[in-house]
Amino acid sequence: MNASFWYDSWSPLGTLIKALGHEGPRSLRVPLLAKVAHATNPHGWVISDPRSDLALSLHMYLTTIPLPRVDLGPDSYDWVVDDQICNGFSSTRTWSSIRPKASKVPWHQTVWFKGATPRNAFNMWVANLDRLPTKTRLSNWGMNIDITCSLCDSLPESRDHLFLSCDFALFLWNAVSRRIRSTGLAFNSWPEMLAWTNQSNHDSPPTLRKLIVQSVLYAIWKQRNNAVHNQVHLPPSVIFKEIDREIKNSISARIINKKIKHLMSRWI
Template identity: 60%
Template sequence: MADPRSEQALNLQIHLTAITNPYEAIEEDSYAWVIEGKSCEGYSSSKTWSVLRPRAEEVSWHRSVWFKGAIPRNAFNMWIANLDRLPTKTRLANWGVNINPICDLCNTNQESRDHLFLTCDYALYIWNAVSRRLSLPGLRFQNWMELIAWTKTKNIRSPTTLRKLVAEAVIYALWKQRNNVVHNQVHIPPSVLFKDIDRELKNSITARSIKKSFKSLMARWLRRNCFFCDPS
């Protein structure tokens, strides 16, 4: 055994030399899986996972993001947006990136999360289209928490499941269009974007029509007076 280079190494060597070799032990070896000081009867993957990844307290917004029937990509994007972790221009500027923080969709205000998704003129056009489709007063969200609160309320025309589907579809579509403008310089009118949102919602509702919470959503989403129909 090499000479110890520290007092701790010396103490370890002394301890190891004092341990009886297993083959010289009188009793047979035994083992136990111990979690938080308690021996389990065999290995438990669920208990081990609970210790390695303890559960945090339930947050108030989780049902507005994660719900049965949500479109996975939209839900994931909504989760990141809810945590304000999307790389908007104001966040990039705060990180020290040399970038013009002005929103490319309206060319007026700085591109923060709440501006891009809630108060930008481009976004307001989309939310007005949603409000007309759901027979609601004009939607005006001053901040993100107002949007989350809106997804939790309901009326006879718009149950919470439909509101959450719509909110996630709008946020995803706006973020996708923002990236299309920033990276590809491709601009499309908000009316065209709403048609894409409308198509995605119809497909999503149709695919999940056997679910109890989705059975009546198509009738509630469709309206006879199409706001974006060609007047000609």
């Protein structure tokens, strides 16, 4: 009985003042501060004939609900998401309902997985979309810069060169392959590297491979930025020691996870 006709969300149209606009009170002949009960009399609803499709939808809805009466009890409010009543407010269900949705991409488990280091996962996500500001991308944006790779000083610094075929990167991938007792690890393309992360054998299950790939990519990008912005050039052997320490720390920090606790023996 106390619900506001214009400012409470009591119909499928939501807040009527937003749905019908500020001309709504005049077109329906319902005062701006009226309660829902004020728009009725003992014979039915007392609102003007519809002058728009939205007003017609409101009229149609009103024919499906009973008139507000005192004997029906006080007003009650529910939080409804996708036509289902929630037990109180649910931020999770509300966000899932209003956010833009798209189908899952095939690489999502390579980027976002339990046990990933957030900064490495974010860097992997941006790199996978080829959105890192490599020199070739900066040049394509119109910047007048030398596009030679900052780590090998030989070929243009594209994403695939920097992370897959640069001599600096090849040293790290070879060091990884020796550590996991694998044959020479070299990738001819980005999709090939993504496919490798989802493969498995006794010495390197997928979770370990994902940790390795994300750690290596982050270390390469960090050293690239160190060379560009600070003119500091560290040998790849030093960078691999940092990768080794980070992977060990990542495993130790999540040792209670069933999928991760056995990875230390595979890595060391």
